[in-house]
Amino acid sequence: MYILVNGEYKKRDEVAIDLEDRGHQFGDGVYEVIRVYDGAFFAMKEHMERFIRSAEEIKIDLPYTIGELTGQLEELLRLNKTEDGGIYMQVTRGAAARKHLFPGKDTRPELTAYPIPCSKPAKEQEVGISLSLLEDVRWLRCDIKSLNLLGNVLAKQEAHDRGAYEALLHRSGMITEGSSSNFYGVKNGSVFTHPANNLILNGVTRMKVEELCRQNGIEFLEERLSTEGLVSLDEAFITSTTSEVIPVIKVDEGKIGEGIPGPVTRKLQKLFDELIAKETKVVEK
Structure with a gap:
């Protein structure tokens, strides 16, 4: 495996991270995480723009x-001959003596x-998943x-311990x-999801789903959903780079809709698969 390290390509056993790297000490x-399909990146522009924005924040x-x-x-x-999978990329502030203040410009x-x-x-994607609140x-x-994911990790583990997917x-x-996904409810054919503000990560798949909804006559509403309102949803689903579009059929012991993947979710799954094929097909291998 080749690793990209500050513009250079090294074998896995040649890579070392300094003990005082601020990612290691402070997160x-x-x-x-950028998805690769059939040897091509998917949604590279959106991922790169978000990466730059996060670094600036x-x-x-960079x-x-x-x-x-x-x-x-x-x-x-190309070096790793990756056909299907993903690329994980991170940047830390660098290695410096352990102090909370930022290190110098050097x-x-x-x-x-x-x-x-x-x-x-x-x-x-076929049968649906359960979530735990x-x-x-x-x-x-x-x-x-951010690299600071302890809250997400603890939530994911707690959900797993309860027998839920997420x-x-x-x-x-x-x-x-979700702990590593965006959540959506569907009611009367409209898709509802939390506004893209400081309380959620605006997922790249979320961006793509919003585009697909608007292009295909599906109302997409950035409105907050309450926990009490879960029982009145017709459908629900989650999205992420690695999950794509997955139906949600249950939250804890409460069934969502009929307890099976719904038609709006199925349509978005199909549209998203078509978008993947379209965007990656045009890339020269």
């Missing part, structure tokens, strides 16, 4: 332009990227794709998102 960095000055980063990741894909940000396995969750105790800047988080009874 002081941001990341992205925590005041990390030494690369979007064009340079894109070229480096494409070369990484500290170089540490950027790494490498391929990760990703496969289509076909079974879950948990209080959202994360910080108030969930719009930043956590469904809420603040004071108002649903925000």
Whole structure:
């Protein structure tokens, strides 16, 4: 496996991260996961723009332009001969003596990227999943794709321990998102989801689903859903880079709609698959 390290390509056993890297000590960095289908990146532009934005929000000055980063990741894909999977990329503020204050301008940000396995969750997409409702105790800047994921990790594990596929988080009874996904409810043919503000991560798949809804006559409403309103939904689903579009048929012991994947979710699954094929087909291998 080849790893991208600050613009260079190294074998896995050649890579070392400094003990005083601020990502290791403080979680002081941001990341992205970009899906690869049939040897091509999907939604690269949106992922790169979000990565740059997240870095800017925590005041990390990236030494690369979007064009340079894109070229480096494409070369990484070629070197690893990745056909189906993903690329994980992160940047930290760099290695410096452990102090809470930012280090000086001479500290170089540490950027790494490498391929990760990703496969289509076909079974879950076909039959649907269950979620478990948990209080959202994360910080108030969930719009930043930060390395600080302890709140997400604990929620995901708690949901797993309860026998659910994913956590469904809420603040004071108002649903925000999943631990690693965006959540949507469907009622009377309209799609409802939390506004893209500081309380959620505006997922790249979320952006694509919004576009698909607007292009195909499906009303897409950025309105908060309450935990009490779950029982009145006709359908529900989650999205993420690795999950794509997965129907939700149950939250804890409560059934969503008829307890089976609904027609709006099925339509969006089909439209999303078509979009993947369209966007990756045009890329030269």
